[in-house]
Structures are given as structure tokens and as C-alpha cells.
Amino acid sequence: MSIAEKSLRLLVEKWLTPTPATPIRVTRFSRTHSNWRRYVRVEALRPQGSITLFFFQHDDGTWRVFPPETGRLTRRSYMGAI
Template identity: 60%
Template sequence: MNTGQMSLRLLVDKWLAPTPAMPVRVTRFGRTSANHKRYVRVEALRSTGLLAILFFRHDDGSWCVFPPSIESGRPAMRVY
């Protein structure tokens, strides 16, 4: 995967389309409790109300709007 296409800045531009009249701001960041992966919450105030999106950092360095899967501790079935 080309991580340049999934940078946090590009995703914020894609999902929130900030402008000088409607800026975005980071309101929370940290690590998830389940697998200690990084996340960032970004908010934008729109005419329809507050829009907030969580972005999650994946192992390949990309940012996505869905959390990375938790490999350990997840029930799994395998056929040998």
C-alpha cells in the first residue's frame, strides 16, 4: 500500500474538506486500550452541526477511518 495516499492530512482533506471559513481541529489523540494503536479525533463545525471523525494508524503507517484488526485474542477457526 502506498502510505502517501493514506496520510492523515489527505484523509482529513477528503472527509472533512477544511476551509479557512470552516477549519478542523484535533480534539483528542492517544492510543486504543485494546491494542495500543494510535488514533486521532478531528472535528469540524458545519452548518448542520458538529462533525467528528476518528482516524486510526495501521501497522503499515497508513491512517484509516476504521480501526486495525486485533490479531491476538480474537477467536479464529483454521483448517489443517
Template identity: 55%
Template sequence: MKRTNEQQSLRCQVEKWLSPGPTVLVRVIEFSRTQLGRRRYVCVETVQPAGLRALFFFRHDDGCWRVFPPAVDKPTMTPARHAA
């Protein structure tokens, strides 16, 4: 099954990973950019009977939010770049 950007939205990912109920408060407690790559991230928390739960979500180049950070672009050496 191919995932759409809607399925990878921040709201969808929060519902998937934190499973907040209709009466559970969901709060964004931190948002910024990573030092490497300047990628957006958000930390979301919920307070449920089982306790406090928080997760970081990272925005990828395709616009989707995921619980793992995107790969950092690393410089590469190519033969054409160094050919004399």
C-alpha cells in the same frame, strides 16, 4: 490504482472525509491509544455552516490512517504449538 502512504496520511484522510475549506478550522479534540492492541487514534472535528462534524481516524501497522480500526491480533492455536 495503488494507494501510497502519502494518500493515507492523516492530513489526506481529514481532507477526504471532512472536506474542510481554506477558512474552516480543523481541530484535534482527542488522541490516544486503543485499549485493545494499543493502536493510535485521533478524533478530528470541523465546524462548518452545516454544523459540527467529527471523525475518528486509526493508525494501521502500515503507517496509514483510516476511518476504521485495524483488526485486533487474536491468539491462535496451531498444531505445532500443542504437539507433544
């Protein structure tokens, strides 16, 4: 994956295509409570109304519009010698 594909700025421009007439702004950035992964909330102001997208940072450093998969709990049992 190229550096450009990891850039949050380029991803925001791809999804929201900002222009001087339709600006974008970061309205929130923080970490999730469950696993402390970074996320950014971006809002685009359009004549029809605002559009809000969340971008989540994945373990490989990429930003995507869907959250990374969380580790699932697994239950294992072992049969030991009696």
C-alpha cells in the same frame, strides 16, 4: 500504496474538506487501551453542526477511518502420542 495515501492530513482533507469558513481541529489523540494503537479524533465545525471522525493508524503506517482488525484468540489442541 503511495506516501500521499498514508498521510493523515490528506485523509482528513479528503473526508472533511476544510475551508476557512468550516475549520477542522484535532480534539483528541491517544492510543487505544486494548492494543495501544494510535488514533486521532478530528472535528469539523459546520453551520449545521459539528462532524467528528476518528482515524486509526494501521500496522503498515496508513491511517483509515476504521480500526485495524485485532488479533483473534485461537484455541488449539494437539493430540500427542499416548
